[in-house]
Amino acid sequence: MSPSYLSPGVYVEEVDRGTKPIESVGTAVAAFVGYTERAVDVRNGETRSLLGKPQLVTNWGQYLKYFGGFMEDAYTPDAVYGYFNNGGGRAYVVSLRTLGTSDDPSAATPARVVIPSIGDKPAELLEFTAKEPGPSGNAIEVTVATNEDPENPTFTVQIGGGQTAERFDDLTLGRGERNVVTVLEQSVNVSVKVLGKTNLLPAPGSYALEGGAIQTKAITIKDYQGSLAERTGMGGLEAIDDVTMIVLPDLMMAYQKGELDEKSVQGIQQSVVDYCDRVKYCFAILDPLPDLTPMEVKEWRLKVNYDSTRAALYYPWIEVADFTGKSSSRVVPPSGYVAGVYARVDAERGVHKAPANEIPRGALGLAIQVTRGEQDGLNPIGVNCIRSFPGRGIRVWGARTLSSDASWRYINVRRLFNMVEESIERGTQWVVFEPNDATLWARLRRDITAYLSTVWGTGALFGATPDQAFFVKCDAETNPPELRDLGQLVCEIGMAPVKPAEFVIFRIGQWAGPG
Numbered sequence: 001m002s003p004s005y006l007s008p009g010v011y012v013e014e015v016d017r018g019t020k021p022i023e024s025v026g027t028a029v030a031a032f033v034g035y036t037e038r039a040v041d042v043r044n045g046e047t048r049s050l051l052g053k054p055q056l057v058t059n060w061g062q063y064l065k066y067f068g069g070f071m072e073d074a075y076t077p078d079a080v081y082g083y084f085n086n087g088g089g090r091a092y093v094v095s096l097r098t099l100g101t102s103d104d105p106s107a108a109t110p111a112r113v114v115i116p117s118i119g120d121k122p123a124e125l126l127e128f129t130a131k132e133p134g135p136s137g138n139a140i141e142v143t144v145a146t147n148e149d150p151e152n153p154t155f156t157v158q159i160g161g162g163q164t165a166e167r168f169d170d171l172t173l174g175r176g177e178r179n180v181v182t183v184l185e186q187s188v189n190v191s192v193k194v195l196g197k198t199n200l201l202p203a204p205g206s207y208a209l210e211g212g213a214i215q216t217k218a219i220t221i222k223d224y225q226g227s228l229a230e231r232t233g234m235g236g237l238e239a240i241d242d243v244t245m246i247v248l249p250d251l252m253m254a255y256q257k258g259e260l261d262e263k264s265v266q267g268i269q270q271s272v273v274d275y276c277d278r279v280k281y282c283f284a285i286l287d288p289l290p291d292l293t294p295m296e297v298k299e300w301r302l303k304v305n306y307d308s309t310r311a312a313l314y315y316p317w318i319e320v321a322d323f324t325g326k327s328s329s330r331v332v333p334p335s336g337y338v339a340g341v342y343a344r345v346d347a348e349r350g351v352h353k354a355p356a357n358e359i360p361r362g363a364l365g366l367a368i369q370v371t372r373g374e375q376d377g378l379n380p381i382g383v384n385c386i387r388s389f390p391g392r393g394i395r396v397w398g399a400r401t402l403s404s405d406a407s408w409r410y411i412n413v414r415r416l417f418n419m420v421e422e423s424i425e426r427g428t429q430w431v432v433f434e435p436n437d438a439t440l441w442a443r444l445r446r447d448i449t450a451y452l453s454t455v456w457g458t459g460a461l462f463g464a465t466p467d468q469a470f471f472v473k474c475d476a477e478t479n480p481p482e483l484r485d486l487g488q489l490v491c492e493i494g495m496a497p498v499k500p501a502e503f504v505i506f507r508i509g510q511w512a513g514p515g
Contacts, residue, residue, distance in 0.1 A: 020443075022427030022451035025281075027351045027419050028343035030083055031092040031243045032336065033224060033233070034076030034250030037068025037100035052223075052232040054092040054240060060084050063093065070323040071099050073257070075249035078320060079336020083247075086340025086361045087347060092243060094233060096223050096250075099214065100135065111137030111212030115144060117200040125173075125196040126180070130209055131189060137212035140189055144202045153201055154178070159189050173198040218259050221268050224248070225275075234275050237282075244418070245342060246272055246284050247335045256290060265289065266304045273402075276310040281422045283415060284311040285342075286402075287333035288383075291367070292316070294374035301381050309401050309408035310418075314338050314384045318394070319365035331367050334360070334386055341396055342415075351419050352460030354399035354412040354500035360386065363394045399500050413497045416460055420495065424448060436484050441474045444491055448472045452495070462496040470495045 005011060031054065039050040050066060057063045063080050070077045076093070083091060111130040116122035130137025143158040157180070159166040166187055171180040173194055184192045190209070226233015237243050251268055254260040260268075269286055276282040286306075288297050297315050306313075314334045322330040337360040345355045366388055370378070375385045375397070384398025399411050408414050428447070434440050449472050455461060456469040463469030474491035483490060 019450060020427065020430050020447050022423055022447055024419055024451075024455070025422045025426060026090075026242055027244050027415060028088065028346040029090045029092070029242045030088060030245040030247055030336075030339040030343070031094065031237050031240075032076055032080055032083070032247050032249065033094045033096065034079070034248065035071070035074035035097045035099055035253065036076055036093070036095040037071050037074070038098050039067055039095035041066060051095055051098060052226065052230075052236070054094050054231070054236045056090065056092055058090050067093055067095060068100055072324050072326055073099055073253060075253050075332050075336075078323075078330075078332045079247055079249040079339075081323070082320065082332075082337035082360070082362055083340040083343070086337055087344025088340045089343060089347075090242075092237065092240060094226075094236065096219055096233070108133030108214045109212060110134070111140060111209035113142060113207045113209045114195070115142070115202045115207055117196055118146065118148075118203045119200070122203060123196045123200075125194070125200055125202050127193045127195055128190045128207070128209060129193070130212055131187070131191055133212065134214050135212045137209050140209045141206055142190065142209070143206045144204050146201050146204050148201065155180075155201055155204075157184070157192075159187060173200065219254055221264070221271055224251075224268050225271055234272070238275075238279060244282055244415075245339050246276065246282060247339050248272060249287065249333045249336055252287055252290055252333050262289065269304070270306065273306055273308045273311045277308055280310075281418045282310065283411075283418070284308075285335045285339055286311055286313045287317070287335045288313060288315045290317060290331075290333075293368065294370055294378060297383060298377055298381065301378075301383055306402045307404050309403040309405065309414045311402045312384055312400065312411050313382060313402060314386060314396070314398070315378070316370065316386065317367040318360065318363045318386060319367065320362050321364065329364055337361075337363060338396060350458050350460060352412055352416045352458065352498055354410060356384070356396050356399035356500065358396050359393050360396060366394065399502070410499055410502075413499060416497050417495070420452070420455060423451065424493070427451065431489065436479065436487075436489050438476070440489070441476075441479065441491075444489075445472050445474045448474075448491065448493065452493075455495075460498060462498045468496070 041048045041050055055066050057066065060081060080091060110133045113128050114124050115126045117125040128142050130140055140160060144155055146155040154170045154172055156169045157171060166189060168183050170178050171183055172178050173180060180192055181194060224233055226235035228235035228238055231239060251265055255265050272284045276284045289300060292300060317331045318334045318337060319329050319331050322328060341358045341360055342355045345353050345358060366386060370385045370387050378385055379398055382400045382402040384400055386394060387397045388394045400409055401411055401414055431444060452470045453466050456466050461469035471494045478490045478492055
């Protein structure tokens, strides 16, 4: 609408004719879905459960704060540690199960111990029960000492040791203020119940509580899928725009524990692949079943038959330091470490560089040494091998997606297009509801061309000049009247991505020299 000029004077008008810069979106934000020691957020004295809900962590210290440390029965801590150690900067963690504590008291059983009476015919006398349900109660020890003075038969109970020990003296089983049940109401660790006659004394000694556990339900595909409405599982990730990778390390722990069979593993992995295909800008990093030989992993790959441009599979499992202290090392799924390699390559070289011929930091060894001949059978079907080379260490030695489409064979090509497509989608939101005319088409061409020129300048596109690397077409030909009448604006973009030199061939022959 033109302004009205009703009186003489100088008028200044602001007219928006400038460019709307398009910025590249982030490409290396991983989401880890699995098991943790705990899943709580404590703020201002209030505890909030994080079970099933995505929580952002930007370093290993934050992970420890929310989810606890390494666990023998969980691979997620190892995966997240490997991710940060290899260059990852931001991650979301979805804990489907807590192994150290339970956010649902009804799902946990407390540790207990029964202490007999003193004498030749001991009988069950006192039952001590941990006040906090779960495995933490198994670390509690109760020590009983007795005073067998006939005039004043009492006993002492000490719970734990060191500075945190609790000590209660002059206890009795009879009525009164020194009754053991009454006095131990003050304990923060245990409660007590009298099982036998009140004229007896407990047998002195040290007794360890045991039996504390979490009664966990089987994890199913519904737990992984979660709910968008409740912001749980992958449904919770869907509401987060910046997640670009998904890793499921404890899917294999459930398989090893017998909670999931092979078909269930396949179903969950397929659901994650389908999720990435649906949301478009996410990439699944998959693990194979444990303890497979190269021939077996080939058979498994052909059996599951995943076909997606937004997923990749890595083999074999890797050996890393065992931070649980159970042994010097343990074998874990490679996906978390590989996600860190993706992040490191993106930061150092760019998303257009294939995340291969790179060292996974922290890998001490491999579950199996893959030979060149064995990789000859695995590489064409999309199994990316991790191999050990004399003098060069352990390296990721594959860069293929699980797609049968040769145009989307390489991981870096798919992830480059993910970045460009999402960047353009976000950076051109201003176009919506603008007049659909030649002026708008020209501005859109200018902005997208400027952005793709910067992408070409990073070496991500093939061509000696921008004209050889990409084209942007948005004019009357792509926007005929019938489309404009439908409220549509169409802009065609073509790019020539660089592809990895997967096979380097030197042709060598004899030469007799100049005649």
